Amino acid sequence: MQAKKSNEKKSPKGFNIYWIYAVFLVILIGSYLMNPATEGAEISWLRFEQDMLSQHDVEKVVVVNKEQAEIYIKPGRLEEEKYQDIPDNFFQGMAAPHYTMQIGSIEGFESKWEEAQQDFTPAEKVELKYENRVNWWSGISWLLPFALIVLFWLFIFRRMGRMGQGGGIGSMFNFGKSTAKLTDIDTRxxxxxxxxxxxxxxxxxVMEVVDFLKNPSEYTRLGAKIPKGILLYGPPGTGKTLLAKAVAGEARVPFFSLSGSEFVEMFVGVGASRVRDLFKKAKEKAPSIIFIDEIDAVGRSRDKGNALQSNDERENTLNQMLAELDGFGPNTGVIVLAATNRVETLDKALLRAGRFDRHIYLELPTKEERIQIFRVHLKPLKLDDDVDVELLAALTPGFSGADIANICNEAALYAARHKKNMISQNDFAQARDRIVGGLERKSKIISPKEKYIVAHHEAGHAVASWYMENVDSLVKVSIIPRGKSLGAAWYLPKERQIVTKGQFLDQMCAMLAGRAAEEIIFDEVSSGALDDLEKVTKQAYNMVAYYGFDKEIGPISFYDSTGQYERLLGKPYSENMGKLIDQEVQQLILSQYNRALSILTEHKDELTELAQLLLDKEEADKEDLVRILGKRKAATLLGTGTK
Structure with missing residues (x-):
């Protein structure tokens, strides 16, 4: 039964456009062979008479169309040095002439021919033939440009037709058809x-929607209606597309999937046409589900702020999608699932109830969710007994599901690279450091002076953060170059939903401590603190202009969650306010820098000792830090991070 069913699904093969290419190529080759453009080297009458004819090297001469003489040399004489200028041609096997000569008038040529052979015996005289040939190639060569243009457009339409159904010439007009991939019940x-x-x-x-499609009577008996649209949004890597794939696997209904960019083409009106065709197919197979990934490609807002970035084709596509989702036409039995990372850019008409009834925010996983994600990705791996899933989840706060999958894969690659039979906990630690900090580059050559500066810079971060309560727990300091960085301090941050002003200030002080250590030890600073200064400056502006932490400015926030300020040419505040913000930010950063100088000056001996340890070992772990700095008073939870 299954074989019979599969045979019924096979569609008969239609006409293949490549046969046209093959026929055209055969015609070209045939015309070329019938009139081979394989003429030999052209020579003068003088050379012909003295070097060939008088030496009895000529086998025959053929006069073509009373214009040109084709000269054929005897096979036994072709090895002589004077005939090395004969072109080595593929068509030599087709009796192509070895030399050619323009004869001028036929009467003058015949006169010279008789005079040149008057002393020859009858056996020595060379045969002279006359032929009239029709050059088919020159007759049809004017058709070649037109034929190439026709074939080019046939090829273009063929490529467009592939995006529609069917194939061949009949599908050249299918570029307005939907390109959605259908996942049916048998191919889910x-x-x-x-x-x-x-x-x-x-x-x-999402499972409720799937259950609605499987058991509609359970909901309709109470008068409930199925949602028309579900929008999945959140940071990249949180599982939006994966959740849609799960819906395709669980739902016992046809599932159409495509990307938002597939609606947009170079031809005007194609996007709207594809939307109509997509919903037409979905309605024919209702109940069904449509999944549009990265819907922001066609669903961007049409407000005045986007006037400079307007695209009529994209707007027409969006208008057609709005009409299909909730317009005068019936749309029963079709559920639209969409995903995006930039929900703030979507048009308000697209987000309203009746089109996308449910908005599901997929945030970064918590520790318990990371444990579940790790267990899913660890199933196919060969693990050692020392692998602790809970510890791995604790060491990866802020990681998305895609990041966790990447860590598991990098750990497996690291173990395979070192010829291990099992993946150990250390392999996961190396993979985490590789992803967060970058590739370890021990081969990078830095001068002893630069290494000395880097060691004190990283020691400054470690010492300052050790003596501040609100800074996350420090677990490792390294001066091994990774990525663009020459060193790093690794922390285990807490998972926080909110951050207080005191926590922000301690973090800023710890980040500025590297530069402060350079000033204390060397009485000068280097460019190595660029990354720290960038982060501190951005954080200070966030504290003053976004979170309302500054007493002088007060509880005012210029944060724009809608993204409208980005399209404005000016800032959303006056020049006086901007000047005040700059002053408060500068004062905030300088106060924390002076605080870092004070802490490191007080603990200068520990700073020097830790820097020397880094110069000797290149890394300092938690035990080394406790031995030099003492037991830390502030207790923190497990997590991970880097400077």
Whole structure:
């Protein structure tokens, strides 16, 4: 039965456009062979008479169309040095002439021919033939440019036709058809909800829709209506597309999937046409689900702020999508699933109830969710007994599901690179450092003086953060170059939902401590603190202009969650306010820098000792830090991070 079913699905093969290319190529080659452009080297009458004819080297001469003489040399004489200028041609096997000669008038040529052979015996005289040839190639060569243009457009339409259904010449007009990939019941995705770790609340929302399609009577008996659209949004890597794949695997209905960019083409009106065709197919197979990934490609806002970036084709596509989602036409049995990283750029008409009824925010996973995600990705790996999943989850706060999958893969690659049979906990630690800090580059050559500066710079971060309560726990300091950085201090940050002003200030002080250490030890500073200064400056502006932490400015925030300020040519505050913000930011940074100088001056001996340890070992772990700096008073939770 299954074989019969699959045979019924096979569509008969239609006409293949490549046969046209083949026929055209055969015609060209045939015309070329019938009139081979393989003429020999052209010579003068003088050389012909003295070097060839008088030496009895000529086998025959053929006069073509009373214009040109083709000279054929005897095979036995071709090895002589004077005939080395004969072109080595592929068509020599087709009796192509060895030399050619323009004869001028036929009467003059015949007269010279008789005079040149008057002393020859009858056996020595060379045969002279006359032929009239029709050059088919020159007759049809004017058609070649037109034929190439026709074939080029046939090829273009063929490529467009592939994006529609069918194939061949009949599908050259299918570029207005939908390019969505259909996942039917028999070819459904292998991903299920069991493969989607974490996202508990989001799965409940989406699973309800799937259950509605499977058991509609359970909901309709109470008068409930199925949602028309579900929008998945959140940071990259949080599992939006994975959740949609799980829906395709779980739903017992046809599932159409495509990207938002596939609606937009070079031809005006194609996007709207593809939207119409997509919903037409989905309605024919209703109940069904449509998944549009990266919907912001066609769903961007049409407000005045985007006037300079307007695109009529994209706007027409969006208008057609709005009409299909909730317009005069019926749209029963079709659920639209969409995903985006930039929900703030979407048009308000697209987000309203009746089009996308449910908005599901997929945030970065918590520790418990990371444990579940790790267990999913660790299943196919060969693990050592020392691998602690809870510790791995604790060491990766702020990591998305995609980041966790990357860590597991990098750990496996690291273990394979070192010819191990099992993946150990240390391999995961190396993979985490590789992803967060960059590739370790021990081969990078730096001068002893630069290494001395880097060691004190990193020691400054470590010492200052050790003596501040609100800075995350420090676990390792390294002066091994990674990525663009010459050193790094590794922390285990707490998972916080909110950050207080005191925590911000301690973090700023710790970041400025590297530059402060250079000033204390060397009485000068280097450019190595550029990354620290950039982070501190941005954080200070956030504190003053966004979070309302500054007493002088007060509880005022210029944060723009809608992204409208980005399109304005000016700033959302006056020049006086901008000047005040700059002054408060400068004062805030200088106060924390002076604080870092004070802390490091007080603990200068520990700073020097830790820097010397880094110069000797290149790395200092938690035990080394406790031995030099003493037991830290501030207790912190596990997490991870880097300077």
């Amino acid at each position: 995705s292998e991903v299920t909800f069991e493969d989607v770790a974490g996202l508990k609340e989001a799965k409940v929302e």
